[in-house]
Amino acid sequence: MLDIRALRQAGEEITAQLARRGFAFDLDAFRALDAQRKQADVQSQDLQARRKAASKEIGKLVQSGMDVDEAKAKVAAILDEIDAQLESEVARAEGINSQLHELLLGVPNAPQDDVPDGKSEDDNVEVRRWGTPRKFDFEPRDHVDVGESLTDGKIDFERASKLSGARFAVMSGTLARLHRALVDFMLDMHTTQHGYQEVYVPFLVGPEALRGTGQLPKFEQDLFKIEGERELYLIPTAEVPVTNLVAGEIIEADAMPLKFACHTPCFRSEAGSHGRDTRGMIRQHQFEKVEVVQMVRPENSHQALEDLTGHAEAVLQALGLPYRVVILCTGDIGFSSSKTYDIEVWLPTQNTFREISSCSNFLDYQARRMQARWRNPETGKPELLHTLNGSGLAVGRTLVAILENYQNADGSVTVPEALRPYMGGLETLGAR
């Protein structure tokens, strides 16, 4: 949520920033509603103040010895007059306030100044590259062909579809183990080298948590909602439960920054992506991800985004997978984010880079929605903190990248050295 005070003071600038990302903020409507709100607030608060004073007067009179009924009679006329308007005025003010709140919940974050203009992912700007794509002396096969033809464990989409329909995968044997090894490897790296604390969290969350990070109210169609008495959703990313750990809390300054690493499955309906990436494991309804999340002092969040992106890159470097980092343009950036770097891994059979991590700085946008604060020692006051998160990494897509980049002419796949300790020393998948 944007700061309503900033919107009052600098409405034109913020409206212009929002326009860059294609969001038409109706400043006049906002101002009209805010003016109504002010008028209604003042009016209802004035009535409440007068009523309170009259009521206190009764208390005083009774205490100075007057009979209760007599005291009530003295102010009855005033109370009657106030009560005639009070209820409707308070209701009107509450109505306008919640209308204003809902309006603000639907407004995306404003992009930072250094986020490039653009309409779609085609306008994202490459920041840097790492690694050199391998030259194959045979025709490389895509991860589906490779994964399905492994001999001691494989990918099985047919059976997955029997169980759950399209966009699910079954994995077995050494391939399933590689998938699990990736999770361990990533978590170990973030916790031992990058200073994150591992957390385990619920995979089902209530609507408040989703509201806090920004998936609700606007993007309910992207979520899987559970049938039942309780209103629960499957998490689309660990960002939701992990970031909301600090919802409604005031974090002491010496505990900052908070840095969490978390492995969870992620569930996405993929509504609106029909026909995209239908082959293979690129886009699934269920996938594993190791997420890194930070809660930092506001002045540190820009540096924190650079650090966090580096932490995700370190995983790809350790695995020897070529990648590039792009900064998302205003047309491609996520709803709650003020600035996002995507990390894209090289996929030889697509002859291109594909997203494997998304690292974002939300500034105080999520913190305001969830009332996550820290105590600033300079002012002694609770202030909104800044939140960031990034994939470190998407496990399924990392597996895809390994299958494609590490495949051999005989159909086997070399296990990246960094993963061998997690595979009982196994060096190759599919070797007889």
Add this chain to the structure above:
RNA sequence: GGAGGGGUGGCUGAGUGGCCGAAAGCACCGGUCUUGAAAACCGGCGACGGGCGACCGUCCGUGGGUUCAAAUCCCACCCCCUCCGCCA
């Protein structure tokens, strides 16, 4: 699932109808003292919203209700704890 206890400020915890946005302690901030620190003493110190300000409003788990007046009484719900049962 059964029985009981409880949700109050950053923390602990008092408060059973008006003088309560709320005692006290801790923590924190400022000061006195001290070479410095600690201790002691003095003062300050909840959050949110509105107003240039004096101030005003809201908030004692959530939502209703009773009352001129609710942290306090009533109802419903949520959550936590203890014991019993069941269970991966």
